[in-house]
Amino acid sequence: MELQYIVGVMSGSSLDGVDVCLCSFHDTGKWELLKSKVYDFPASLANALRNVPFHDVRLMHQLEVSFTDFCGQTVLQFLEDIRDIKIAAIATHGHTILHQPGYSIQLTNGARLATTVGLPVICDFRQGDIALGGQGTPLAATVDQQLFGEYAYALNLGGIANISIQMDVTKQAYDVVPCNQILNALSSELSKPFDYGGQIASTGKCNTTLLSSLSELDYFHKSVPKSLDNTWVMGPFYDIIKKNGSSISDKLSTMIHLIVDQIILAIKANQIPHQARMLVTGGGAFNTFLIEQLRIELVKIAVDLELPSPEIIDFKESILMAYLGYLRLQHKPNIVHQATGAERAHSGGAIYIP
Secondary structure, three states: OOEEEEEEEEEOOOOOOEEEEEEEEEOOOOEEEEEEEEEOOOHHHHHHHHOOOOOOHHHHHHHHHHHHHHHHHHHHHHHOOOOOOOEEEEEEOOEEEEEEOOEEEEEOOHHHHHHHHOOOEEEOOOHHHHHOOOOOOOOHHHHHHHOOOOOOEEEEEOOEEEEEEEOOOOEEEEEEEEOHHHHHHHHHOOOOOOOHHHHHHHHOOOOHHHHHHHHOOHHHHOOOOOOOOHHHHHHHHHHHHHHOOOOHHHHHHHHHHHHHHHHHHHHHOOOOOOOEEEEEEOHHHHOHHHHHHHHHHHHHOOEEEEOOOHHHHHHHHHHHHHHHHHHHHOOOOOOOHHHHOOOOOOOOOEEEOO
């Protein structure tokens, strides 16, 4: 029997920091989250990642180096008080700067990170799936099925809301709707990093005209597999919202309605004919107003919304990275190819040895 310790590193589209966790995985299937911490981005790095200089290769490279060095320093800090544990590898997602069917770019320099931390680094999880005709996403379906398989639905309310659906026959996972990226961007217009608990949104009114315009966008009517690109979310999608004359509170309320509507439509398209459970994680799980509105609609379709511990809510995506890294070291498939559209299962991820 073998026990391995993996550090998972995740940087999401909401730019609220780098999540780092230490997990243990046993070949019997048992696993444990042992330690976790969020490291806030320096304002300059967060702003640079928000405004990626696609037009200048040199600046792009410098940004990748800066991001990688920041991740390296966070990992070294994270490991300071657990030096007695033998870490098998660091598994990192990098930071997505561009994603479209057929290609996906995550800023990270695996060789540089491995050299900095002195441990093997596993990264570039999406590229093998894309080479096999998949979209390279969603990655979360793997952890949803294998670590949280008791839930029929697993919803992550991150910068983008994505869902995994686990029926007896059908297994799907895809990006549903823009989420915290937009909510945070709107809140920033009021000089707030985010709408704490959805308090601002709860004072607004849904603009039905804006809601209708957003709901009619092509993405919401595409068949799966499908995935969202951050540049589209913060570009054309957000532009529609910015051009609307409503107050910020009304725009926030409208986005909450859109998020809930699209999640309900996703479930109705894959309805389980009995009472079902939904696991909800990601930063949006702390948005009380969003959760209240979602729970009201889920009750109508016999789905119980369940929130795990705050630690699981916050670190499920870094747990995902640790688990993908663990499977890669075991040479086991680590991406659900039925969800991504790839032609076959494979064990994805590049391994860099210091």
